[in-house]
Amino acid sequence: MFLHGIYNMKNFWEKLKNSTQGGQAFYVLAPMAGITDSAFRQICKEFGADVVYSEMASVTALVYNPKPTLEMLEFSQKERPYVVQLFGSNPDHFAQAVKLVTKKIKPDGIDINFGCPVKKVAKQGAGAVLMNDFKLAHKIIETTIKNTNLPVSIKCRSKVGEVDVLKFLDSVRDLDIKAVMIHGRTLAQGHSGSVDFEIIKKARNYFDGVIIANGGVKDCKSAEDLLGKTGADGIGIGQGALGRPWIFKEFRISNPPAIARHERAGYEFRIDDIKIIALKHAKLVYKLKGEQGVVEMRKHLCWYVSGLPNASEIRRRLVKVKTVDEIQKIFNF
Numbered sequence: 558m559f560l561h562g563i564y565n566m567k568n569f570w571e572k573l574k575n576s577t578q579g580g581q582a583f584y585v586l587a588p589m590a591g592i593t594d595s596a597f598r599q600i601c602k603e604f605g606a607d608v609v610y611s612e613m614a615s616v617t618a619l620v621y622n623p624k625p626t627l628e629m630l631e632f633s634q635k636e637r638p639y640v641v642q643l644f645g646s647n648p649d650h651f652a653q654a655v656k657l658v659t660k661k662i663k664p665d666g667i668d669i670n671f672g673c674p675v676k677k678v679a680k681q682g683a684g685a686v687l688m689n690d691f692k693l694a695h696k697i698i699e700t701t702i703k704n705t706n707l708p709v710s711i712k713c714r715s716k717v718g719e720v721d722v723l724k725f726l727d728s729v730r731d732l733d734i735k736a737v738m739i740h741g742r743t744l745a746q747g748h749s750g751s752v753d754f755e756i757i758k759k760a761r762n763y764f765d766g767v768i769i770a771n772g773g774v775k776d777c778k779s780a781e782d783l784l785g786k787t788g789a790d791g792i793g794i795g796q797g798a799l800g801r802p803w804i805f806k807e808f809r810i811s812n813p814p815a816i817a818r819h820e821r822a823g824y825e826f827r828i829d830d831i832k833i834i835a836l837k838h839a840k841l842v843y844k845l846k847g848e849q850g851v852v853e854m855r856k857h858l859c860w861y862v863s864g865l866p867n868a869s870e871i872r873r874r875l876v877k878v879k880t881v882d883e884i885q886k887i888f889n890f
Contacts, residue, residue, distance in 0.1 A: 568708045569638045569665050570736045570767045573607060574790050582784050583607040584805050587738065587771055587795035588642040588668070588712070590675075594629070596842040596850070597857065598636050600834070601798060605805035607791070608638050613670055616645035616654035617681075623657060630662050638665035640710065644673060646682035646693065648700040655704040667705055669698060671713040671725070672740050674747050685744045688717040691728040698732050710736035712771075712793075715753045716743040722756060726763040736767035738793045741783075748796065754786035761788060769793045777807055800860025802834070828865055832888040835861040839884050851879055858884065 573583050586593060586601045588610035598609040611630050618626045632639050641664045643654060655667060671694065673684030687694050702709050711734055715722050722739055739760060741752035752772040760768055770783045771793035780792055798804050835858055842850035858875040862868050874887050 568735055569608075570708055570710065573638070574767050582789070583791040584780075584808055585738070585769055585791055585793045586610060586798060586805075587793035588613055588640075588670070589795050590673075591853075592799070592856075594842075594845075594853075595632050595636065596838060596845055596854075597802070598639070599633055599841060600838050601802045601805060602636055604803045605808070606794075606802075608640060609636050610668060611639070611641045611664075613642050613644050613673060614654075614658075616643050616650040617647065619643075619654035619657055620650045627657070627661055630658065630664075632662070632664070640664060640666040640668050642668040642670055642712065643701075644670040644678060644683045646687065646697075648693075648696045651697050651700050652704045655701050659705045659707055664707065666708045666710055666735070667701060668710045668712055668738075669701060671711055672738075674714075674744050685714050685717045688713055688720050688722075688725050691725070694725070695729055695732070698729055698734065702733055708735040710734065710738065710767075712738040712740070714740045714742065714744055715756045718744070723759055723763050726760060730763060734764070734766055736769060737764055738769040738771050739789075740793075741770060741772040741787075752783065754783070757787040757789060767791065771795065774804075776804075780808055800857065800863055802838075831861055831865070832890065836881075836884060836888060836890060839881050843881050848879055851881060851884075854878075 584605065584607050586598060586606045586609040590613045593610060593612050602609060614626050614630055630641055641658050641662060643651065645651060658664065658667065670684055671687050675684065678684035679686045698709065698711065713722055713725060726737065737760070739757050741754065741757050742748070742750055757768070757770050768789045769791045770787045770789035774780050774783055774792055774794050774797045783789070783792055794804060838857060839851060839854050842854045846853065855876050855878060859872045862871045862875065865871065871887065878884050878887070
């Protein structure tokens with residue numbers, strides 16, 4: 558059952574930043590379309606994610622056909638603080654969508670996407686390409702802030718075309734943006750290649766709020782590099798959490814999970830441990846979405862078994878599953 562209380566901190570970002578002083582940082586599950594649904598968010602929360610984001614939601618869809626998107630944005634109380642991420646290019650649509658999400662969903666924050674590289678999003682004039690239109694981007698952020706009492710954040714890239722994140726942040730520095738997540742790769746790079754640590758570090762000169770560094774985090778070493786070289790307040794973890802939601806726990810050396818053997822270099826999970834987590838995830842998906850959820854779960858199952866003995870054979874069987882019972886049989890549970 559989904560619950561909707563109001564998180565007791567109007568700007569939870571500042572509270573989170575203040576709670577991680579003294580060299581510590583916080584860890585965020587970055588938004589990923591088709592991936593960061595409620596079930597995955599809950600699993601990541603159990604392993605220590607401090608903040609979780611929704612899948613990317615269209616403001617236009619929320620205006621013209623809101624029911625499916627509102628259903629997608631539903632969440633459990635245990636996911637808080639929970640941030641809804643929106644994308645689009647029409648300020649009027651943002652105004653209506655933000656009011657609707659604030660009233661109906663009651664998340665802890667609203668995030669605007671200025672970083673998505675997907676072509677079908679770009680064709681709408683949304684996502685990363687918006688970084689090239691200072692006037693429209695400013696209007697969208699301003700409109701969003703005016704139509705909600707929730708803290709507003711943005712997610713952007715290190716560079717889009719000739720516009721880098723420093724120029725972009727300078728163009729919106731008069732707006733009350735509470736947090737920015739910066740993917741340290743350019744639009745041209747997509748999700749691969751080296752991360753620009755220096756530009757994220759320089760962003761501190763253009764933005765006074767919470768800065769979250771994103772990109773390339775796969776383990777404790779890469780997380781330490783990103784934090785140390787950027788001076789960010791927190792880290793956004795996307796692909797590094799796929800099939801490894803315990804990655805958030807790996808960053809908390811003093812709090813090892815009970816199901817695993819803890820070592821200084823990280824956590825080592827037995828094959829059965831991984832299967833238990835994957836099965837728990839699948840059961841939660843089924844509870845929330847039924848059999849369609851199990852079909853959507855196939856990609857997660859393949860990520861979970863990556864690197865295990867006979868992984869290719871296990872994946873061949875997992876991509877066909879339709880029920881939780883079938884998953885249990887494949888895992889020999």
